[in-house]
Amino acid sequence: MRATYRAGFACFVGRPNAGKSTLTNAIIGQKIAITSNKPQTTRHVIRGVLHRPDGQIVLVDTPGLHRPRTLLGERLNDLVRTTWSEVDVIGLCIPANEPVGRGDKFISGELSELKATVLAVVTKTDLVPDKKKLAEQLLAVSQLADFAEIVPVSAVSGSQVGMLTDVMAKYMPESPQLYPDDILTDEPERVLIGELIRESALEGVRDELPHSLAVLVEEMVEEESVLRVYADVYVERSSQKAIMIGHKGSRLKEVGTRARAEIEKLLGRRIYLDLHIRVAKEWQRDPKQLRRLGF
Numbered sequence: 658m659r660a661t662y663r664a665g666f667a668c669f670v671g672r673p674n675a676g677k678s679t680l681t682n683a684i685i686g687q688k689i690a691i692t693s694n695k696p697q698t699t700r701h702v703i704r705g706v707l708h709r710p711d712g713q714i715v716l717v718d719t720p721g722l723h724r725p726r727t728l729l730g731e732r733l734n735d736l737v738r739t740t741w742s743e744v745d746v747i748g749l750c751i752p753a754n755e756p757v758g759r760g761d762k763f764i765s766g767e768l769s770e771l772k773a774t775v776l777a778v779v780t781k782t783d784l785v786p787d788k789k790k791l792a793e794q795l796l797a798v799s800q801l802a803d804f805a806e807i808v809p810v811s812a813v814s815g816s817q818v819g820m821l822t823d824v825m826a827k828y829m830p831e832s833p834q835l836y837p838d839d840i841l842t843d844e845p846e847r848v849l850i851g852e853l854i855r856e857s858a859l860e861g862v863r864d865e866l867p868h869s870l871a872v873l874v875e876e877m878v879e880e881e882s883v884l885r886v887y888a889d890v891y892v893e894r895s896s897q898k899a900i901m902i903g904h905k906g907s908r909l910k911e912v913g914t915r916a917r918a919e920i921e922k923l924l925g926r927r928i929y930l931d932l933h934i935r936v937a938k939e940w941q942r943d944p945k946q947l948r949r950l951g952f
């Protein structure tokens with residue numbers, strides 16, 4: 658007898674830096690979501706589709722839920738809640754190497770109201786020194802809420818990632834295939850390119866900058882051997898613009914070179930990248946600007 662085909666939507670939630678984006682990438686096997694060691698940099702809902710013989714898992718990447726201080730913060734929280742109500746499986750990510758805290762308790766409380774199956778995913782297991790420490794963490798996590806299952810993983814070493822997807826697939830509803838076989842992501846290329854530029858621009862900047870950064874891909878021009886990409890990186894203040902550009906443009910050049918390499922990897926073709934830094938004052942508070950930037 659053929660196994661039942663199951664397909665549905667899943668997302669990872671958890672406090673900032675819990676490892677959600679890295680795990681999404683490890684599962685889909687391609688760099689589609691932005692990762693960074695700065696909290697709250699995942700802005701767009703990015704889907705990747707995992708194809709299995711017995712089903713499909715459509716992964717939706719959400720930004721972290723946080724205390725809203727600006728209009729952008731509120732929009733992000735709305736986006737998170739909408740996503741949560743639309744998925745079949747939610748993986749609450751809790752790092753193996755950090756104590757279970759109030760943030761985790763708050764999120765698991767919010768999740769208990771939903772119809773989705775909630776799994777606890779104990780991430781970054783490569784960072785705990787021994788099995789005893791891991792066992793203690795699994796116990797602490799089990800006391801947080803009534804999870805359907807608890808799965809420890811390391812997205813970096815790859816340990817247990819396959820096991821996690823088996824568990825996620827098991828809790829998907831019976832359903833026909835949701836996406837054709839060759840679809841890895843349904844996010845428009847433009848958004849993915851914008852994310853890669855944003856990721857590159859965030860590398861090595863000071864803490865206050867990430868919240869003030871947005872990327873808009875203005876134009877993509879097809880030429881015979883190269884795709885020309887024109888993009889604007891928005892910051893809030895001219896002092897930030899100076900940081901982004903660096904001494905004699907050195908930093909901007911670095912950002913561009915790194916982003917171009919990543920975009921070329923993503924699209925498998927030669928890219929010409931033209932980056933401009935622009936100041937959009939207080940863009941996080943301005944609904945018109947937010948809409949323009951896709952929020």
Ligand SMILES: Nc1nc2c(ncn2[C@@H]2O[C@H](COP(=O)(O)OP(=O)(O)OP(=O)(O)O)[C@@H](O)[C@H]2O)c(=O)[nH]1
Nearest residue numbers: 674675676677678679693694696697781811812813
């Ligand atoms: N050692 C180790 N580091 C990891 C692992 N997963 C993620 N990290 C690191 O933890 C940091 C945060 O990972 P992200 O995947 O960006 O976390 P996130 O939960 O998506 O973060 P936000 O976008 O801020 O919500 C990055 O520096 C990752 O490289 C893992 O399995 N092992």
